[in-house]
Amino acid sequence: MSHAGKVAFITGGAIGFGYAFAEALGSQGASVVIAEINMEAANAAVARLQSAGIRAIALECDVADDVAVDAAVAKTIAEFGGIDILINNAGLHLTKYNLPFSTLTRAEVRALFDVNVIGIVNCSVSALESMRSRGGGSIINISSMASNMSTSPYGVSKLAVRGLTMAFAKEFADAGIRVNAISPGLMATDSAMADLPPAMIESIINDMQFIHRRGEVEDIVNMMLFLVSDKASFITGETYKVSGGAALVI
Numbered sequence: 001m002s003h004a005g006k007v008a009f010i011t012g013g014a015i016g017f018g019y020a021f022a023e024a025l026g027s028q029g030a031s032v033v034i035a036e037i038n039m040e041a042a043n044a045a046v047a048r049l050q051s052a053g054i055r056a057i058a059l060e061c062d063v064a065d066d067v068a069v070d071a072a073v074a075k076t077i078a079e080f081g082g083i084d085i086l087i088n089n090a091g092l093h094l095t096k097y098n099l100p101f102s103t104l105t106r107a108e109v110r111a112l113f114d115v116n117v118i119g120i121v122n123c124s125v126s127a128l129e130s131m132r133s134r135g136g137g138s139i140i141n142i143s144s145m146a147s148n149m150s151t152s153p154y155g156v157s158k159l160a161v162r163g164l165t166m167a168f169a170k171e172f173a174d175a176g177i178r179v180n181a182i183s184p185g186l187m188a189t190d191s192a193m194a195d196l197p198p199a200m201i202e203s204i205i206n207d208m209q210f211i212h213r214r215g216e217v218e219d220i221v222n223m224m225l226f227l228v229s230d231k232a233s234f235i236t237g238e239t240y241k242v243s244g245g246a247a248l249v250i
């Protein structure tokens with residue numbers, strides 16, 4: 001599959017899934033935008049992408065801030081001409097957000113929902129007209145298997161991501177934009193591995209997953225590449241689990 005001539009706007013694209021998405025789409029010919037709050041990591045990511053021959057830029061953009069998102073989308077249009085693929089990947093996901101609501105301050109709860117939920121609204125609405133003017137495109141939202149039981153602040157925020165996926169699939173369909181979500185289980189990004197105690201990681205792999213190996217970033221990249229491709233041209237509004245079976249037992 002070639003994405004030559006396409007532009008992908010990837011939130012939280014400096015590290016983890018986001019960087020891997022940028023690398024995968026960039027190596028298939030897309031120009032990539034790393035929309036980030038961590039500019040040091042974003043600039044390092046862009047240098048690595050460029051040295052691999054990928055057209056890439058880093059833009060400072062807190063997805064929770066609608067003014068910053070509009071500015072980043074405008075800069076993308078000025079630099080690369082528009083947006084074809086939007087990947088709403090930026091998210092807060094540390095252990096504390098999996099604790100009960102009553103253990104978090106109201107400000108922490110608001111910050112979580114501002115990034116994980118409102119961030120997707122901001123980016124999707126902001127990218128709409130550019131995507132429509134280019135004949136449509138594809139939006140991928142990153143949910144989580146924690147949305148299945150949805151008993152934590154994080155789980156509820158990621159359940160909302162699945163709701164937004166259905167809402168925008170309907171709302172953006174006439175613009176030729178498909179909207180789907182990926183719901184990963186535990187995947188071996190550096191931040192997820194550093195955040196969880198090794199015993200919990202082992203227990204997820206051995207007791208919860210049916211496939212007893214570590215979930216790799218590549219597993220999520222493969223689903224993303226399928227969903228943005230023409231092979232998925234009849235698929236919209238769906239959330240796909242990629243969890244080695246773990247999502248079926250929680």
Ligand SMILES: NC(=O)c1ccc[n+]([C@@H]2O[C@H](COP(=O)([O-])OP(=O)(O)OC[C@H]3O[C@@H](n4cnc5c(N)ncnc54)[C@H](O)[C@@H]3O)[C@@H](O)[C@H]2O)c1
Nearest residue numbers: 012016017037038062063090091093144186187189191192
């Ligand atoms: N790693 C996993 O096991 C796993 C499982 C399920 C879902 N997810 C989801 O996948 C996504 C990426 O996960 P990851 O492990 O790669 O995360 P990560 O923490 O490694 O990377 C997230 C990136 O997002 C950026 N970011 C954070 N807040 C931002 C904001 N307000 N605006 C712009 N950028 C921001 C960070 O600077 C960072 O570079 C998240 O939405 C996460 O909830 C991850």
